[in-house]
Amino acid sequence: MSNKNEINLENKIMGRVISGEVKMKPRLYFILGSIMSFVGLVGLITGSVFFTNLTLFLIRKQGPGTGRLLLMLDSFPLWVPFLAVLLVILGSMVLKKYDFSYKRNFPVLVLTLLIAVLLSAKIIDSLGLNEIWSRRGPMKRFYTSDQQEVLGKQGPRYNRY
Amino acid sequence: MDDYKNKTDEEIVELISKGNKDLYAEIIRRYQTRLMRYAQYLVDDYAKASDAVQESFIKAYINLNGFNTKKKFSSWIYRIVHNEVINIIDKHKKSIVFDESIDFDSGINVEDSYMKEELAAHTHECLDSMDLKYREPLSLYYLEDKSYEEIGDILRLPIGTVATRINRAKAIMRKICQTKTR
Numbered sequence: 001m002s003n004k005n006e007i008n009l010e011n012k013i014m015g016r017v018i019s020g021e022v023k024m025k026p027r028l029y030f031i032l033g034s035i036m037s038f039v040g041l042v043g044l045i046t047g048s049v050f051f052t053n054l055t056l057f058l059i060r061k062q063g064p065g066t067g068r069l070l071l072m073l074d075s076f077p078l079w080v081p082f083l084a085v086l087l088v089i090l091g092s093m094v095l096k097k098y099d100f101s102y103k104r105n106f107p108v109l110v111l112t113l114l115i116a117v118l119l120s121a122k123i124i125d126s127l128g129l130n131e132i133w134s135r136r137g138p139m140k141r142f143y144t145s146d147q148q149e150v151l152g153k154q155g156p157r158y159n160r161y
Numbered sequence: 162m163d164d165y166k167n168k169t170d171e172e173i174v175e176l177i178s179k180g181n182k183d184l185y186a187e188i189i190r191r192y193q194t195r196l197m198r199y200a201q202y203l204v205d206d207y208a209k210a211s212d213a214v215q216e217s218f219i220k221a222y223i224n225l226n227g228f229n230t231k232k233k234f235s236s237w238i239y240r241i242v243h244n245e246v247i248n249i250i251d252k253h254k255k256s257i258v259f260d261e262s263i264d265f266d267s268g269i270n271v272e273d274s275y276m277k278e279e280l281a282a283h284t285h286e287c288l289d290s291m292d293l294k295y296r297e298p299l300s301l302y303y304l305e306d307k308s309y310e311e312i313g314d315i316l317r318l319p320i321g322t323v324a325t326r327i328n329r330a331k332a333i334m335r336k337i338c339q340t341k342t343r
Contacts, residue, residue, distance in 0.1 A: 009197075009211065010189045013218045017182055022219055024178070030227040 033091050040087025045117065047081045052121035057130040170234035178226055189218055192235075195305065196242050202300040203246045205289050209253070213245040220245070236314035239307075243297070243315055250293065287338045295330035302327050 016022045124130065165173055165187050177184050193214065200210035221228075221241050228237055288296050297316060301307040307315070312323045 009193055009215060009218075010186055013189055013215060013222075014183075014186050016219065017185055017222055022222055024182075024225050025223055025227070027178075027226040030224075033227075 035091075036087045037091025040084045040089075040091055043080060043084035044088060045113065047084060048117045049120045049124070051081075052117055053124045053130065056121055056125045057134075060125070171230040171232075174225060174228060174234055175230050185222055188221075188234075192238055193218075196238065199239065199300065199305055200242055200246055202288055202304065203293065203297060204249060209249050210246075213242060213249055217241045217245045233311065233314065236311050239301070239305075239311075239315040240317075287334060290337045291330065291333055295326055295333055298323055298326045299330035299334065 013022075165176075165184060168176075170188065170191065173184055173187055177188070196214045196217065197210055200213045201207065204210050204213065217238065221238055228234065288300060291299070298312050298318075301312045301315065302309075309320045309323045309327075312318070312327075313320050316323070318326075
């Protein structure tokens with residue numbers, strides 16, 4: 001490439017930069033993008049851990065069954081995962097391709113997240129936190145409504161046989 | 162402007178972000194030849210390569226505040242050119258698919274220095290016949306002197322994959338160059 005072409009390219013770009021035709025996006029734009037992605041991801045992970053944990057707890061307490069899952073979905077605040085997914089999508093759109101944060105192997109990342117979610121849910125269940133949450137605190141309603149509805153329809157397990 | 166000659170790219174980017182936009186000319190001067198060469202390896206068309214590089218400099222400037230100055234600016238700007246070139250290739254549907262099932266046993270032991278000479282001498286005729294997937298890491302490694310880690314940053318690939326692609330590209334290169342130069 002000749003020097004003349006190089007100077008032309010430099011002049012063309014700098015002309016647009018100096019005239020203000022091309023403007024830098026403010027730092028706040030990227031900060032917002034990072035915050036949205038982070039909050040969305042945290043929400044998504046927390047929601048997944050809680051949902052998986054609740055499923056494991058109910059299966060352990062009342063045995064497997066798809067009807068139970070539907071009852072649980074009725075009382076689950078579905079706007080949380082929707083909002084989380086929306087935030088992750090918005091954050092990714094804002095940050096787009098000009099960030100190094102998501103350059104690594106995507107399938108490995110998803111697999112790691114899935115394992116982390118399942119493990120966390122299992123740990124929460126094993127630590128007995130479900131028993132505490134089902135008796136008191138803001139999460140009691142998820143446990144009690146599910147159990148009451150399930151028990152109401154099927155009766156206590158010991159009476160079924 | 163001469164005071165900035167000794168500054169690193171990342172230091173200059175910080176000054177530009179603080180409002181000294183004239184300094185962007187220094188960034189353009191540092192990178193335009195390299196980026197033009199890189200883009201031309203990939204599209205083999207001066208006008209398209211020039212468009213890709215110009216658009217990349219503009220996009221880099223617009224998103225300069227999103228660049229983390231603790232990272233390498235060079236990898237970042239190469240990444241943007243990579244994206245632009247991919248867009249252009251998609252737009253023009255100019256993709257040459259190389260048959261990977263061909264037997265690459267040329268019987269020649271190609272050393273790195275030889276590979277570099279061979280690549281430089283027959284750059285376009287050899288690279289053009291190669292799939293972009295191999296052409297890109299090969300040109301970055303041998304012609305742009307990038308490390309595996311930098312190539313991983315630019316192409317967003319794990320280092321192991323970069324190494325595998327370069328090794329396969331070498332074998333493909335051997336075969337193509339042999340055929341072309343005969």
